[in-house]
Amino acid sequence: MVGLEEDIENLKGWLHRFESFIPANPKGKQKGLFKSFPGFNQDQGFCAKFLYDTNYDRILSPKDVTEIAKESNHEKRILDAVKLFEENIKFLADIKNCDVIMCVIPKSFEGKIVLENKDEEPVEGTAEDDDGPELETNFRRALKARAMRFNVPIQIIREYILHDNKKSQDAATKAWNLCTALYYKALQTIPWKLEVDENRPKVCFVGIGFYRSRDKQTIQTSLAQIFNENGKGVILRGTPVTEDKEDKKPHLTFEQSYSLLKDALTKYKFATGMMPGRLVLHKTSKYYDDEQDGFEQAMAELGITEYDIVTVMETDLRFFRNGLYPPVRGSLFQLTEDRYVLYTRGSVHQYQTYPGMYIPAPLEIRIVSRVSSAKTVCREVLGLTKMNWNNTQFDNKYPITIGCARKVGEIMKYLGENEMPKESYAFYM
Structure with missing residues (x-):
């Protein structure tokens, strides 16, 4: 895990919470749509468990995070943030034998490094892509590309996800989504597949x-x-x-x-x-x-x-x-x-x-x-x-x-x- 110490503590709290049953949101309007989470453990559901400890933590310096957030140049600010995470990802990938690296984006980076989610880009590269700055600089995309060379998948977590609030999903849905992504990235094993007719060609x-x-x-x-x-x-x-x-x-x-x-x-x-x-x-x-x-x-x-x-x-x-x-x-x-x-x-x-x-x-x-x-x-x-x-x-x-x-x-x-x-x-x- 890479992040501020408090954010990593909160993330571990969620992983521990995911190990047990989490009921569906009782206030949800669509009762049948959102399901309770069975718990991420070896006895049911994913039939696996999380392995993590402080030996695999990389604590970011609050001073470094503050200085990056204060940078006035937009492109430099994003690239400095990418470099900060990249250095710690490289250390974990080189020195530690880990399967997936979770990067918690500090709250102070919201609006400055990472922006609110927008509609996805058009599927085709057309004239619709021409709006915006002459050179695109996107934190998530750049970090994914830079981290690729270290041969360990990463999971980017926004800080607000670590809290129960209106901005994030209910706890059970959050558990389903995050645990599914981690299961696939860490094990390189798919949790479900297409229905297959064995009598047809592959x-x-x-x-x-x-x-x-x-x-x-x-x-x-x-x-x-x-x-x-x-x-x-x-x-x-x-x-x-x-x-x-x-x-x-x-x-x-x-x-x-x-x-x-x-x-x-x-x-x-x-x-x-x-x-x-x-x-x-x-x-x-x-x-x-x-x-x-x-x-x-x-x-x-x-x-x-x-x-x-x-x-x-x-x-x-x-x-x-x-x-x-x-x-x-x-x-x-x-x-x-x-x-x-x-x-x-x-x-x-x-x-x-x-x-x-x-x-x-x-x-x-x-x-x-x-x-x-x-x-x-x-x-x-x-x-x-x-x-x-x-x-x-x-x-x-x-x-x-x-x-x-x-x-x-x-x-x-x-x-x-x-x-x-x-x-x-x-x-x-």
């Missing part, structure tokens, strides 16, 4: 995403986690790409799409020991002819004959149903033979409510090429929205193939050209 899912460089001058390719039903997979960084002159969307050449997918599948085989029997490709914009040709050529050379090529994108369409609640999660509407509207967020029968704050926006699923039924393709998209092990939210809007691409791109832009990105999602979430 499936591999690939998400292609794009991100702008920090200076917004170039667009890099970000290949999201390529993984199977068990969550095993790899992450690979691509090369700079160009924008289409007409629609301003990133555009891979034949050579880029070919080498990107072939390299990824080769690494996937090395990591899992086999090639997939079927491959599903997800992207959030249209497939140009040369892009698709490159992907198909790579699959053909590697002997993959069964594949589905799919676009998962935003839509302005909205559907309404009688009553107070929006359409049910999982609702599927067919527009044409290969165009569908899928609600990945919506009302849930099991909880008798809609667990969101705003009117849910469905996704449009465009099937470019397929061997599977449209219903299978859409069912897999829905299942993949549950595959984010950073929390226990069962209805993320995007499948992990797209959501992971976004998270990977946010952090990869802080890696140097010669720095090798980690292949596990644990280093990006």
Whole structure:
């Protein structure tokens, strides 16, 4: 653990509290939605326990924290804060044999180093990213990238999370989310996986995403986690790409799409020991002819004959149903033979409510090429929205193939050209 002494004491208090049963919030309006936490121990639930002591603590100096917070230059202030944590992460990774490092951000850094959560960046690197300073400097993204070289995943904790207040989640929900993330990062073991039909070929899912460089001058390719039903997979960084002159969307050449997918599948085989029997490709914009040709050529050379090529994108369409609640999660509407509207967020029968704050926006699923039924393709998209092990939210809007691409791109832009990105999602979430 890295942080001010009082913050580390509070964090240990929470970890100790997580070991025992925590009842669901009795004041919650949605009774069936929020569940009691069984306790993080070896007897039930995760069937594991936390191991930690003062030998693995790195206490930050209050004087150093105050001086950084007072720095007037915005970029220097953030980079100094990153360096402060990086030095202590390096020590723990080099000297101690730890599995995950928890970094508690001091309260005085709120608003100066870390800002209130904003909506996530657009999935694609488009003109929407052009607002803001000429050179992006983000504390979380920079620290994740710098810490990657030490080969130990980190967990960033905001100080206010260590208190029971209106700003943070109820204790049981907090326990579910934090313990799930720590379990995955520390053990590199997934807490749940997709439902698998043993009679079907083994499936591999690939998400292609794009991100702008920090200076917004170039667009890099970000290949999201390529993984199977068990969550095993790899992450690979691509090369700079160009924008289409007409629609301003990133555009891979034949050579880029070919080498990107072939390299990824080769690494996937090395990591899992086999090639997939079927491959599903997800992207959030249209497939140009040369892009698709490159992907198909790579699959053909590697002997993959069964594949589905799919676009998962935003839509302005909205559907309404009688009553107070929006359409049910999982609702599927067919527009044409290969165009569908899928609600990945919506009302849930099991909880008798809609667990969101705003009117849910469905996704449009465009099937470019397929061997599977449209219903299978859409069912897999829905299942993949549950595959984010950073929390226990069962209805993320995007499948992990797209959501992971976004998270990977946010952090990869802080890696140097010669720095090798980690292949596990644990280093990006």
